[in-house]
Amino acid sequence: MEFHTYPDRDMMMLRVSQRIAAELGETLRSADRATLSVPGGTTPGPVFDTLSGADLDWSRVAVMLNDERWVPEDNPRSNTALLRRRLLTGRAAEATLVPLYARTPAPEDALDALSDGIRPHLPISVLLLGMGADMHTASLFPGADKLAQAMAPDAPPLMALRAEAAGEPRITLTLPVLRAALRVHVLITGAEKRAALEHARKLPPEQAPIAAMLDHAQVHWAE
Template structure:
């Protein structure tokens, strides 16, 4: 784990956005395409704001989420809605969004079709993860109904996931494709998240799912 501490959140958000943009540009130069996988929630919003104005070849960048709540984009809790409002605007509007939600009553009914959309864009070029104070990442929650399967090296690409702390049913990328990302970053802010990360280092992944990713992560933190 490579731990990066910043003097304040504004500097963190700007620096990490520039780092991600630089890595995407490198992949575009070398391979002609790149994949960016990002979390939902409000914390990465400022990073999305900066990235949306960066002058790279967005037309050859594919974007998808780490996970999604099983709600339509019209719902205020939709992560896809946040992406459309804050990342896929400006220059980044040219990027291709691969969905993690389909119009079906349950994630179980939509997961196979969604996985077919994700698979051609693997491995992930640049991965940005978030983490909760419960040490979950993506929708790999402690105590979730299919967490053990989601952490397995033989897991499918996507899994439906339900957990007490999750609210709605979720769909999530599993540890297998996330751990194969070519460049991986974790964004956390506040002392409570730093304390949670330190706890996670001493626990097994089944209790602290972020632990499964720590060996290869660049962690970015500010108070």
């Protein structure tokens, strides 16, 4: 793990967006396509705002979420809607959105089709993760009903999980897909999450799922 501390959040968001743009550019210079996977929630929003204007051939970039709440895009908790508003705009509007949601009653009903959609875009070229104060990442929540299966070496690329802390049912990239990413960044803010990250390093991944990603991650933190 490499830990990067920034003087303030604005500087961190700018530097992380620049790093991601540079890494996507490196990928596109040596490969036909690149895949970027990002978290939902409000924390990475400023990264998206800057990244959307990056001078890249976005038509060759696929963008997918780490995970999604099982809600339609007109729901204010939809990560897909947030992604469309803040990242897939400006120059980045030319990127291909790889969906992690379909209009089915339950995520299990769409798993096969959504999995087929992401496989051509693996491995992930650049992965940006967040982390909750409970040490979850993506929708790999401690205590989730199928956490062990989602973290197993033979896990399918996508799984549906349910956890008390998650609220809605979730669909998430599984640990083998996350760990296969070529470049990994973790974005956290505040003293509580820094303390949680340090605690996670002392725990097994089933108790602190983020711990499974830290050995080859760049961690970015600002107060």
